Amino acid sequence: MENNQNMPAKPNNYMVLAILSTIFCCIATGIASIIYASKVNECYARGEYAEAEKASKNAKMWAFIGIGISALVWIIYIAFFGFAFLGAMSNAGSY
Amino acid sequence: MRVATKKTVFVGLGVLSIGAILLYFSFNPENGLLFPKCPIHEYLGIYCSGCGSQRAIHDLLHLRIGDAVSHNILILPALFVLAQHFLVKFGILNGKSLLNYRYAPLVLLAVVLLFMALRNLKIGPFEYLAP
Secondary structure, three states, X not given: OOOXXXXXXXXXXXXXXXXXXXXXXXXXXXXXXXXXXXXXXXXXXXXXXXXXXXXXHHHHHHHHHHHHHHHHHHHHHHHXXXXXXXXXXXXXXXX | OHHHHHHHHHHHHHHHHHHHHHHHHHOOHXXXXXXXXXXXXXXXXXXXXOOOHHHHHHHHHOOOHHHHHHHOOOHHHHHHHHHHHHHHXXXXXXXXXXXXXXOHHHHHHHXXXXXXXXXXXXXXXXXXXXX
């Protein structure tokens, strides 16, 4: 509290992305993201702003790795099964 | 330039989410043709904290709250926390976002790990937590 004047803003800890990836997608990258998010808060509270900044970058990276992996899985899935699925759908109407 | 990029990202995200909502509304992931299965359950045989969320989203879009909760009980609290966060962020709601508390990440970590451990137990009331 003593150096309130020159305290930089708290770096983003990307909690929204962390929640999205743990609950809706990939646990592993989500947990990495959460751990770095908590590191952002702890370092910031201790006044280690450079460390907090670094943890923020890591939190972001892991969140985006999770999103990237799920996007990739989705694209591969659509590429493999999309056509079969559309075929099945168009047949379904004629029964 | 930066503003333009941000706008493109927002529009892109908007289009993607509308597409995803339509997709999850129209097709039931239970039938499992189009939707990717959780690789952790496929290969390790355990349920993670995200298992059942695709089915839960489908259920929620059809307003079947009970079914959604039985597929993934965390989906409602997660949506509540995210909604509160964005309402505060855009100034619609007064107060502090729950995600901005110092111990929010640790609480989330504890909840997720506990949920994951409990939903893999094949005994008594915990079976309800499995997707």
